[in-house]
Amino acid sequence: MEEILSDLYRLGIRIRVASGRIHVIAPAGSISPELRAQLQRHREELTELFQRAAAKRHTGTLSQDLAHLHDPFPLTDIQNSYWVGRRTPVARDGVDALVYFEFESLSPDLGRLTASLRRVIDQHEMLRAVVRPDGRQHILSQVPPYEIGLLDLRDLPPRDRWRKLADAKAELLRGLPRPLDTWPLFEVRAYMLDTDVVRLHVQISLLIADAASILTLFADWRRFFLDPGWEPPRPPVSYRDVVLDRLSQREGKAYVRARNYWFGRLTSLPPPPSIPVIEHLGRLGQVDFARRRGGLASELWNQLSTIAREQGLTPSVVILTAFSEILQRWSAQSSFSLTLTLFDRLRVHPRIDRIVGDFTSISLLEVGPESGTASFIEKANRLQRQIMADLENLEFGGIEVLRERARGKAAVPGQVTMPIVFTSLLGLGDRGDLAEVTEFLGKQVNGASQTPQIWIDHQVLEERGRLIVNWDTVDGLFPAGLLDDMFAAYQKRLHLLASDVSAWSGPDSGVPVPTWQMAERERANDTAATTPQQDLLDPILRWVRDRPDNIAVIYAEGSRTYGQLGADAARLAHRLKTLGASRDELVAVVVHKGYEQVVAVLGVLMSSAAYIPIDPQWPEARRSFLLVESAARIVVTSVQLREALT
Incomplete structure (x- = not known):
């Protein structure tokens, strides 16, 4: 083994083990047929050697903590990006991170499919996980028996049958059918199309399983389905x-x-x-x-x-x-x-x-x-x-x-x-x-992520x-x-x-x-044109100057003219400037929709700063995340909301 490693080093060949498999990175022509044969013969030994080396580089000692298995714990960086990305100031509608599969089967045994799926849920704790409003994940100690939803479409005319199926698929692709703090973060539905034809829709949130984990889940579901007596050992440690x-x-x-x-x-x-x-x-x-x-x-x-x-x-x-x-x-x-x-x-x-x-x-x-x-x-x-x-x-x-x-x-x-x-x-x-x-x-007929x-x-x-x-x-x-x-x-x-x-x-x-x-x-790319010499505020300020008595904002409690709006925004801009608001600085606007929000946005712009809108109805963890990420020193909010932010 030492001779093989020495040859690899001398030839500039690098080996990396990922997901239990060897990846060889070598300059062109550096691996001779003899060396390739040696690598093939000693593949398992090399895999074990490099995995042991990786374990030694790991400075912590991982052990199972069953006593705290059901305590909330933080999201990873990628999980947090999925969670925040459900709805952000960048997009009007958030996107759930998910994968979707559609299978067609002849006379499937839905009872066995349900029973074997329950075994998978019991085996893998992240299928019992939810994400709390505070941005932490939580493995539930108990969940009710999962039922595969069944909808019989056989009595519908063919056109309506397929329209119903398309609508069901579109619904699952739009996002998870329930809030993230409500179990389960996956969905399995069956649709009967004919006497012996069933479409099975499977949706899984990427918050609880990555691609490798999804393969493991399907493999275990298959094994439990084919061999109900299978009793695999529990995973040695938890995802937590x-x-x-x-x-x-x-x-x-x-x-x-x-x-x-x-x-x-x-x-x-x-x-x-x-x-x-x-x-x-x-x-x-x-x-x-x-x-x-x-x-x-x-x-x-x-x-x-x-x-x-x-x-x-x-x-x-x-x-x-x-x-x-x-x-x-x-x-x-x-x-x-x-x-x-x-x-x-x-x-x-x-x-x-x-x-x-x-x-x-x-x-x-x-x-x-x-x-x-x-x-x-x-x-x-x-x-x-x-x-x-x-x-x-x-x-x-x-x-x-x-x-x-x-x-x-x-x-x-x-x-x-x-x-x-x-x-x-x-x-x-x-x-x-x-x-x-x-x-x-059955046969996979559709899929998406x-x-x-x-x-x-x-x-x-x-x-x-x-x-x-x-x-x-x-x-x-x-x-x-x-x-x-x-x-x-x-x-x-x-x-x-x-x-x-x-x-x-x-x-x-x-x-x-x-x-x-x-x-x-x-x-x-043919964008040659005269650039307007004005900014976002100029048209509004012209109305404030030229038509101060015209109605500018209509809201639940009444209305305000352009003159009133301009005066209120100017007072706020003066206050913001005294607090140090200036060009190239973000000021957070945390105000419910209404007149106050319009004043807040215009006031920030009149102070020469820029604004970042933060919806007060978003979860506290998401609001805090945006406030930290934007590095906003100044927050414009209402008296009622101020206490929630401090």
């Missing part, structure tokens, strides 16, 4: 134990090192790809996600994977590089940042993979810049080196990086996220692929030997047809890389952006 343990590592050496690494890159990280959009996310109203599904047949997928390994690249990096090429072409940017979704669980226990929960973290990946003559292999190698450097500094997560960018000089107005996400599930095959672990539910503040979520997975790529997208943001053209070009690029090895070494000839899109881009 893991979350609290990870929080305790926040001030350790690894965390400080990672924080310094990312602080050094805050101002150099490029913005996200500027793909043409026709609408702002916050003005869409209802945010609807659509799915585009493609991939490669088994033969082509095997060819692509083989070429990748021969070049010392992981298949995930190859697919990511192809995706980045498409984004570069449609955004006309050589450099941008993407969000990578990671499922790397700290090896704090040998059976950590049996624990269900949201272990997701994110990392921000810088793509490019590349020269115009760079080959695909050169691009992929650069991306892989960047990913490996970033993965050494995961202790300071991507959510924290985004938070620090928003606070500092790197902040870009309106840009608070990296809204294009790449998620690879290729390393989770030891749990079984999705098609295998869900076949007992959604998360707050995301425009495009690219997922990569393997099903029955085939490569599957999904794009879950907010289509309402983009010009009609744009995403279809991008996805078609992406599919063409993957097929070319899988079928023609010369496509890896030559410069990217690329798939041209369609002519209609180039023409639309030119029209959109």
